[in-house]
Amino acid sequence: MDKKLGVYVCKGCGIGDAINVEALSEAIEGLDVTPHLFKDVPVLCSKEGVDTIKADIEGEGINAVVVAACSPRVLYDVFDFPGCLLERVNLREGVTWCQPPGEEDTQMMANDYLRLGITKISKSELPEPFKPEEEISKRIMVVGGGMAGLTAALEGAKAGYEVVLVEKEAELGGWKAKFYKEFSAPYNDIHDLSVTSLIQQVQGHDKIKVYTASEIDKTAGGPGLYSVDIKSNGGSAQEKIGAIVMATGWKPYDPSNLEHLGYGKFKNVVTNIQMEEMAKAGKIVRPSDGGPVKKVGFIQCAGSRDPERLPYCSAVCCLATMKQATYLKQMDADSQAYVVYKDIRTPMQTEDLYRKVQRDGAVFIRGEVESVSEQGGSLVIEAMDVLLNDKVRLEELDLVVLATGMVPTSMPAEIPKKEMPAEGGGTELREVAPDSGFFSTPALRLQYRQGPEIPTLKYGFPDSHFVCFPYETRRTGIYAAGVAHRPMDSTQAKSDAAGAMLKAIQVVEATAVGAAVHPRSGDMTYPDFFMQRCTQCKRCTEECPFGAINEDEKGNPLPNPTRCRRCGVCMGACPERIISFKNYSVGMIGSMIKSIHIPEEDEEKPRAVVLVCENDAYPALDMAGLQKLRYSPFVRVIPMRCLGGLNLVWIADALSRGVDGILLLGCRHGDDYQCHFIKGSELATTRLSKVAETLNRLALESERVKVEEVSIADAHRIPEILNEFMETLEGIGPNPYKGW
Amino acid sequence: MAQKASSKYDPTFAKEVFEKVDSGEEIKKCMQCGVCAASCPLADKMEFSPRKIFTMIRAGERQKVLASKDIMLCTSCYTCIVRCPRKVPVMEVMHGLAHHALRSGFVPRKESSKFGKAFWDCIYKTGRVDEGVAARNYYLADGLVAGAKRGLEMKDIALNMLKHKRMNIMSAIPGIQGKKIKNIATLQKMLDKAEAMGKGGSK
Numbered sequence: 001m002d003k004k005l006g007v008y009v010c011k012g013c014g015i016g017d018a019i020n021v022e023a024l025s026e027a028i029e030g031l032d033v034t035p036h037l038f039k040d041v042p043v044l045c046s047k048e049g050v051d052t053i054k055a056d057i058e059g060e061g062i063n064a065v066v067v068a069a070c071s072p073r074v075l076y077d078v079f080d081f082p083g084c085l086l087e088r089v090n091l092r093e094g095v096t097w098c099q100p101p102g103e104e105d106t107q108m109m110a111n112d113y114l115r116l117g118i119t120k121i122s123k124s125e126l127p128e129p130f131k132p133e134e135e136i137s138k139r140i141m142v143v144g145g146g147m148a149g150l151t152a153a154l155e156g157a158k159a160g161y162e163v164v165l166v167e168k169e170a171e172l173g174g175w176k177a178k179f180y181k182e183f184s185a186p187y188n189d190i191h192d193l194s195v196t197s198l199i200q201q202v203q204g205h206d207k208i209k210v211y212t213a214s215e216i217d218k219t220a221g222g223p224g225l226y227s228v229d230i231k232s233n234g235g236s237a238q239e240k241i242g243a244i245v246m247a248t249g250w251k252p253y254d255p256s257n258l259e260h261l262g263y264g265k266f267k268n269v270v271t272n273i274q275m276e277e278m279a280k281a282g283k284i285v286r287p288s289d290g291g292p293v294k295k296v297g298f299i300q301c302a303g304s305r306d307p308e309r310l311p312y313c314s315a316v317c318c319l320a321t322m323k324q325a326t327y328l329k330q331m332d333a334d335s336q337a338y339v340v341y342k343d344i345r346t347p348m349q350t351e352d353l354y355r356k357v358q359r360d361g362a363v364f365i366r367g368e369v370e371s372v373s374e375q376g377g378s379l380v381i382e383a384m385d386v387l388l389n390d391k392v393r394l395e396e397l398d399l400v401v402l403a404t405g406m407v408p409t410s411m412p413a414e415i416p417k418k419e420m421p422a423e424g425g426g427t428e429l430r431e432v433a434p435d436s437g438f439f440s441t442p443a444l445r446l447q448y449r450q451g452p453e454i455p456t457l458k459y460g461f462p463d464s465h466f467v468c469f470p471y472e473t474r475r476t477g478i479y480a481a482g483v484a485h486r487p488m489d490s491t492q493a494k495s496d497a498a499g500a501m502l503k504a505i506q507v508v509e510a511t512a513v514g515a516a517v518h519p520r521s522g523d524m525t526y527p528d529f530f531m532q533r534c535t536q537c538k539r540c541t542e543e544c545p546f547g548a549i550n551e552d553e554k555g556n557p558l559p560n561p562t563r564c565r566r567c568g569v570c571m572g573a574c575p576e577r578i579i580s581f582k583n584y585s586v587g588m589i590g591s592m593i594k595s596i597h598i599p600e601e602d603e604e605k606p607r608a609v610v611l612v613c614e615n616d617a618y619p620a621l622d623m624a625g626l627q628k629l630r631y632s633p634f635v636r637v638i639p640m641r642c643l644g645g646l647n648l649v650w651i652a653d654a655l656s657r658g659v660d661g662i663l664l665l666g667c668r669h670g671d672d673y674q675c676h677f678i679k680g681s682e683l684a685t686t687r688l689s690k691v692a693e694t695l696n697r698l699a700l701e702s703e704r705v706k707v708e709e710v711s712i713a714d715a716h717r718i719p720e721i722l723n724e725f726m727e728t729l730e731g732i733g734p735n736p737y738k739g740w
Numbered sequence: 741m742a743q744k745a746s747s748k749y750d751p752t753f754a755k756e757v758f759e760k761v762d763s764g765e766e767i768k769k770c771m772q773c774g775v776c777a778a779s780c781p782l783a784d785k786m787e788f789s790p791r792k793i794f795t796m797i798r799a800g801e802r803q804k805v806l807a808s809k810d811i812m813l814c815t816s817c818y819t820c821i822v823r824c825p826r827k828v829p830v831m832e833v834m835h836g837l838a839h840h841a842l843r844s845g846f847v848p849r850k851e852s853s854k855f856g857k858a859f860w861d862c863i864y865k866t867g868r869v870d871e872g873v874a875a876r877n878y879y880l881a882d883g884l885v886a887g888a889k890r891g892l893e894m895k896d897i898a899l900n901m902l903k904h905k906r907m908n909i910m911s912a913i914p915g916i917q918g919k920k921i922k923n924i925a926t927l928q929k930m931l932d933k934a935e936a937m938g939k940g941g942s943k
Contacts, residue, residue: 336751344771355826358768363749363798366772387772387795394749 001125003085006037006062007118008053010044010069013092018101019110024068027111031595033122037062044069045078057084066117068110071622085124085583089117093625094637105605105633112596112636119595124583127524129514130561136224137240138508139164140501142247143216143443146174147490148482149247150198152497152504156245157207159505164239165202166230170213172199174249176490180279183323184491187352190323194490211237219244220447222548222563223477224511242508243477245500246454246462248443250406250483253303253310261302261402262372268379269372269400271302272320279327286398288377293335293398296328297381299369300341302402312459314405314487318345321403322353329360337362338394340369340383350489365392372400406487410440410453411460434458435474437547446475448547454478461486465676469518471503474678476517476546476563479503516566519615519676520641526561527570530578540570540579543644545678567677568645572687577647586647589638593650596636598658601738606634606660606729610722611646614639615676616712617665623715631719632726635663643667643707644680646687651705652694658738661704661729663722664688668709681709701732750800757797762836762939769826770794776820776830786810790820790830793837806841812849814838839939854881862918867927870918871901872911880914 007028009021021040028035037056041049044067056062064085069075072088079086091110099106138161142153145167156163171177176195183190202208217229217236226241255263255271262269267288270278278284284293298321303309318341325337339362346354358364367385374380379397384390415431418438422428432438437451440460445452454462455474462473462480471479481500482493507517516523536555548563549570557570571579577586599605612618618639624631640646643666654662666681667674675681685707692702706728708721757764770791777789788796788810796805805811811834820830841848858878862869875894880887891898891912901907910916921927 338749354771355769358771361751361768363751363754364772365749385795385799387792388799392749392799 123588144247243504317403624718642680643684867921
């Protein structure tokens with residue numbers, strides 16, 4: 001692309017007072033591209049300002065615009081010039097608001113940032129959206145026909161999308177349809193099952209195609225291009241699918257682990273599921289002799305919140321007990337319920353149901369159950385009542401109901417094993433990690449290099465970032481909903497399903513125009529592979545967090561651009577540096593680093609390159625500016641899509657040119673990671689652990705390169721982090737390569 | 741383990757409280773959060789806080805609850821009622837329990853019950869509280885000698901009240917009643933009805 005560059009400097013928001021625009025225009029002389037136009041405007045975001053740029057695009061044929069004004073995180077809707085390359089240079093939050101006005105160092109900082117911006121745009125090309133040969137499908141597949149799956153299917157169909165619903169069992173409705181009553185708003189009473197009408201609506205909808213007694217045999221392709229083989233009773237079918245909502249649901253916690261509560265030992269000890277089945281069958285009786293049930297003991301947290309059994313709270317067992325105590329009373333007014341609990345968890349309006357059960361006269365006993373035993377054909381619960389601070393005995397119980405929790409269906413009964421390379425060569429059979437695609441119970445059978453299923457967390461629930469993007473799994477275009485996602489009641493499952501369906505709709509619409517979904521929503525670029533130089537090292541296929549790159553038998557990468565989230569981790573992984581984006585590449589960042597002006601050693605103006613994650617660290621830097629926090633004028637910030645894109649060649653380039661140090665600001669990694677790309681910052685840290693070698697080759701100190709974890713809320717820490725790093729560099733002394 | 745633990749969580753006493761104690765049924769709403777106990781200005785004087793009293797009622801501890809002086813310590817400051825997240829009228833329940841205890845033959849706190857009786861009698865007979873009469877009858881509840889002794893102990897306050905015309909000297913004489921309000925019979929009818937409903941009274 002033949003670039004005609006226009007540079008526009010805003011003088012508003014204090015920029016004009018802090019920075020000399022004349023000096024700025026001189027500083028960019030000698031770069032690879034000379035701007036065709038260089039203008040300063042009093043307020044660039046005003047109508048006049050934007051019109052100036054638009055007029056130049058029309059009249060002068062400008063096709064590359066550098067806006068030197070505020071942070072790219074603001075006013076992106078104002079500075080929007082379709083068909084033009086655009087680069088925002090952050091002179092407001094990044095310079096004016098964090099540096100003293102009018103000083104030489106402030107000016108040098110602004111000069112460098114403008115040079116960086118112009119270098120970046122000179123190395124960028126306009127992205128061409130990815131258009132696969134195959135037609136993009138906008139149909140959405142819902143896996144699982146329970147409460148969440150049915151709701152998702154119906155919501156999708158109502159929004160005008162064709163939905164394919166696949167259910168493993170012969171009947172729709174999942175667990176809910178097997179129950180007797182449900183608790184849903186209004187919570188002052190229990191209600192008849194709402195799932196019945198939901199099933200009717202789904203079956204009667206002409207946009208929903210239902211497969212019952214069916215399983216998925218194979219899911220090939222990526223978002224917009226999935227080809228799903230469905231194996232039904234005696235037949236098979238293939239469907240073209242755009243996105244997947246995974247509502248595979250839950251199974252009850254295995255009660256055979258609850259022998260300490262009498263399960264398996266006494267016939268009259270049942271789980272809440274068995275209680276529900278009994279009620280559905282019409283009568284609650286003693287399983288031992290079919291006798292009437294008058295006194296019932298409910299044991300809450302049966303196995304739950306117990307590090308040895310089910311470590312988490314399933315959030316519904318308390319309400320299930322409230323429901324069962326209610327219908328127990330409705331069926332027999334003389335019956336008496338005792339509830340032994342650790343904590344009653346009835347959030348929000350569901351507290352109404354707790355109050356109702358209290359009004360009905362159930363007795364709540366807070367404490368630990370010590371034993372369940374039998375005495376003369378009845379059951380006895382002995383418990384430590386922490387409110388009375390005394391041991392209590394509940395005698396003559398006809399039935400003991402264990403309130404068991406929920407386990408996602410994705411959690412395998414036994415941890416699968418896989419052939420993996422052994423340390424001493426050869427292979428050995430080892431247990432796979434939960435966050436590997438080989439861990440979960442088969443449901444989707446994906447044709448991904450990283451395994452056939454969704455990576456999960458330690459409890460078997462699909463991994464997603466609960467705060468930033470709760471629905472997204474580690475496989476683009478596949479969204480978990482309902483209890484497959486996390487334990488929840490049916491009311492929550494319904495809204496969760498609607499949300500997941502909305503995300504599925506977003507991904508098919510974005511994929512149809514070639515754009516990425518979050519966190520880089522709307523990004524039209526995707527990685528390009530210069531295959532002639534590929535050495536089949538498999539590092540890109542190994543490190544891609546989303547399974548976007550498969551490989552053939554020879555180890556050649558086979559990119560699936562619709563699965564890509566555009567983080568650039570593959571770009572950082574490639575030792576041959578053959579993976580690049582139209583506006584993001586190893587060469588581009590390298591050239592940017594080289595365009596930083598390095599003062600002579602005797603000027604005593606050190607320079608540090610700060611590579612920052614654009615998701616968390618960059619906003620934190622912006623906020624430091626917004627709060628007018630002062631930090632060292634010797635840092636030069638270069639935002640990155642993800643630190644996982646870090647290529648070690650930049651470190652070598654920077655140090656050999658005389659940059660005194662390199663600081664990386666990324667997200668927290670580990671178990672409670674905050675990385676939008678799962679392992680980006682972790683990968684960067686791993687790669688840096690090998691940087692000592694480079695530094696030794698250059699005879700430099702390893703303290704010159706450092707990684708810091710910064711969260712989006714860490715603006716107050718920014719000056720401290722940057723200044724401390726600069727102090728370290730001053731202590732070490734200037735880089736001996738200056739001026740070479 | 742407590743030998744008689746099987747008597748725990750016997751619902752008979754709870755039923756008695758629900759039926760016979762003023763506002764007794766309200767304790768069903770209690771979720772044992774302990775805000776009442778934390779708010780009560782007399783909590784450090786109590787063996788069992790209101791929360792504990794409620795859980796003991798559920799567990800069937802009739803003897804312990806009705807004999808507890810704590811149910812008579814309430815000063816009606818209303819803090820518990822204001823703060824209870826479940827809107828249990830804790831103070832009313834405590835008064836209800838005190839009355840129920842007295843009716844059932846328990847005298848958890850002698851002084852309180854004597855004062856209560858003197859106060860109630862005064863109101864019932866004259867329709868108002870006469871400080872002299874109420875105090876005199878309270879002191880005399882333990883007999884003439886003890887009453888005279890306690891009356892003398894309070895003589896400085898009594899003299900001051902007389903000086904400021906806050907008390908009638910005549911009321912110190914046993915048997916003398918204070919001035920009655922108009923239509924006292926109507927009031928008495930109302931109070932009888934209230935007592936029949938289980939509210940108030942001194943018997």
